[in-house]
Amino acid sequence: MKKLVKTLSLLLAAAFVLAACGGAPEAPPEPETVTVTGFDGSEIDISIPQVEADKTNVAFVYVGVIGDAGWTYAHNQGREYIEANGENMHTAYIEAVPEGADAERVIRSLARQGFDVIFTTSFGYMDPTATVAEEFQDIDFIHISGQKKAEPNFGNVFGALEEMQYLSGMAAGAKAAEDGSNRVGYIAPFPIAEVIRLSNATALGMRATCPECVMDIRWIFTWFDPVKEREAAESLLDAGATVIITGADTPGPVQAAADRGYTGIAHNSTESCNGLEDSCLGVPYWNWGPVYLDIVEASVAGTYTPEDYYGSVADGMVGFLGFMEGEEPLPALPTEVIPLIEATLADMEAGLFTRFDMFTGPINNNQGEVAIPDGYAMTQSDLEGLSAGYMDAFGIADRPACEVCMDFLVEGFDETAEIPPLN
Amino acid sequence: MIRFRLERRETTSRWLPIFTTIGAVLVALLMGAILLAYGGLNPMVAYGQMFKVGFAESYSVSDTLVKSTPLLLAGLGVSIAFRMRLWNIGAEGQLLMGAWAATGVALFILPETTPRFIMLAAMSIAGFAAGAFWGVIPGWLKAKMGVNEIISSLMLTYVATFFINYFVFGPWAVGGFPLTKKFPRNAWFPRLLDWADAIPFFRGMTAHIGFFYGVVAAILLYILFKHSKWGYELKVIGDNPEAARYAGMNISRTVILTMVISGGLAGLAGMSEVAGVVHRLQENFSPGYGFTAIIVAWLARLNPLAMIIVAYLFGGLLVGGDAIQPAGIPLMIQGMIMFCVISAELFTKYRIRIKRNAPLTEVSHG
DSSP: OHHHHHHHHHHHHHHHHHHHHHHSSSOOOSOSEEEEEOTTSOEEEEEOOOOOTTSEEEEEEOSSOGGGSSHHHHHHHHHHHHHHHSSSEEEEEEOSOOTTTTHHHHHHHHHHHTOSEEEEOSGGGHHHHHHHHHHOTTSEEEEESOOOOBTTTEEEEEEOHHHHHHHHHHHHHHHHHHHTOOEEEEEEOOSSHHHHHHHHHHHHHHHHHOTTOEEEEEEOSOSOOHHHHHHHHHHHHHTTOSEEEEOSSOSHHHHHHHHTTOEEEOOBSTTTTTTOGGGEEEOEEEOOHHHHHHHHHHHHHTOOOOOEEEEOGGGTSEEETTSSTTOOOOTTSOGGGHHHHHHHHHHHHTTSSOHHHHTBSOEEBTTSSEEEOTTOBOOHHHHTTOOHHHHHHHTOOSSOOOSSOSOSOBBTBOTTOOOOOOO | OEEEEEEEOSOOOSSHHHHHHHHHHHHHHHHHHHHHHHHTOOHHHHHHHHHIIIIISTTHHHHHHHHHHHHHHHHHHHHHHHHTTOOOOOHHHHHHHHHHHHHHIIIIISOTTSOHHHHHHHHHHHHHHHHHHHHHHHHHHHHHHOOOHHHHHHHHHHHHHHHHHHHHHTTTOBTTBSBOOOOOGGGSOOBGGGGTTTOGGGTTOOOBTHHHHHHHHHHHHHHHHHHOHHHHHHHHHHHOHHHHHHTTOOHHHHHHHHHHHHHHHHHHHHHHHIIIIISSOBTTOSSSHHHHHHHHHHHTTTOHHHHHHHHHHHHHHHHHGGGSBSTHHHHHHHHHHHHHHHHHHHHHHEEEEEEESOOTTOOOOO
16 A cells, blocks of 8 residues: 555656646747636636747736726736737736836846837836846836836836826816815825825816815825725715715725715726716726837837836827717716816817916915915926935936925815825 | 545655645646636646746746745744744744844945945844844743734734834835835845856846855754754654653743744845845835745745755745736646645545445454
């Protein structure tokens, strides 16, 4: 009996070793992507991120999962856009890559495999991307939402979602006025310049359609946490808000508002309000595809030069759900605000009302003190809150420092609202 | 009518655990293969790719070493406590505290110009000390008041998480992001790529000396377990605390000392992760290394030398996970391997007897 166990075990061990070795060296002849239908009917592509010969290979590193219906979902739409519209292009992605321990290794392994362009789609990938870009100068690296760049192959991309947040604010203000509450709630993920900018743009938009409205804010210190997002929404609703705008990833806050018969505005992707259309006023969303494809095509042509690319609605990089081509305003939106939003959007598309116009003084902070002086238009550095300390900490050398830095909440926020202290 | 019965083994062959472990991995791979095949993906291609990325590429060794370093150090840490049946499952918290202390030393105590050797030595000592402190709290509570160390060490992990989050979200944050600024170069562990100018093969290889820490610790522990009084006491107290008490051993002292070393090694794992890989402290920088280390320790059967190999193989499994997307697939395979290996533990202690409806007097033959 003992002998039998031993022999069997040895056989198993041998089989294991052979299986492991046998599978490895040969190139897989079958397709690397298969589509599986999940139990809930959704389609999932299982894939092995590998380069394909004789094609332009583009890789994406995601911080979240592609099924998040938010930030990562929108980037994955961009990837699919490249695959569908690019000429002879193959794309791959690696999702749920932690920003600390694994990012550099994952980015480097994609570079080693020979991908031609690599997009890294979270702020925390900035330094790892810079490190790997320096090692692989024949590959173009594009980082999303950062401020670093380096010749000849490392650039960054972001865009003016604040313009779409302004439209959200207009929608929310009109709705809160209609509700009679005059109170809007905002869920803010982190006290970083980007979030502060988006919050302020929303409050300015709200005041454009409802000068009496007040905005309340909750800081949740996470981009993605269904429980915290929901709790923040409940807290805002308890405090009297009837429209909830979230700057985080899940539709939970809109759901929370819907459960009480109110409305909300979700964030990041065209799918963010799926299933909640009746309680959703709109979604400021990202449309990365066209810009991504432009970059990849420039890279193939050898004409890509690293830059701080900052897109806007004018080049189609952002949108407000319900108002872009082929979309209908959502039913919960007060009808009288629709033409106002359409007009503002048209001005934005024509370049007549941009983020710089939006943040031109005089604008007070929520304590009634001057935040942006009369006639002063915030610069790009101001909007991104590039203080000397920030640039020093992240090693950003080639940008001017901000003068009126994005570190205040504008008038329109409740006077008790504050930004959690930075340092 | 056939009945199965579990029967305790009187003796366990030296090789049996190894074979059951390999068998369990095979069963897990087989189950994964069936699911992959059901999904339409050739399991051999998927496994081949995972194996290739984790073990067979020119840079796999380096990548896998990086991933296995915290598993090895923290695994060694928990195994010491486990040897005396002291269930320290709070290695994650001890690791976080070690990383916090090392960060404090690198960014806020020593000046940027501190020579590399002094900087790294100070960070190592601080990391070990903070981990040891976090380990000795449940150790002391256990020794002096009989508090269950499973609960206290686990709960302290949450305390540690919130403690370091206070710093990365608050006083140490940069621009509102939950991370500190980068360490000065002198606070980085030497990595293979530092010598890439001399040896081009090392280009882009991030293996750092943290793994060397782990190997040294493993060898030291092996010697201590075999030859020191502490190693002997550990075993006796673990096997039979009453006998140890009669023999005049100071149990509380040994419990406390053991938790100092156990927590200290986990703290060193955290230090090595910030000094070797992340180069700053940030929220969620550890994907649960302290918990995975418990599995590593168990798979290595608490043997420090075996731990080097197990940690390496486990690191390769984690690295290979990036080879299939979406990320849920490799996670599922990893989970199944752990599940099967831990279940198979049963067969090293028990054997299955098949009984037919035979007379009660039947004697089984082996």
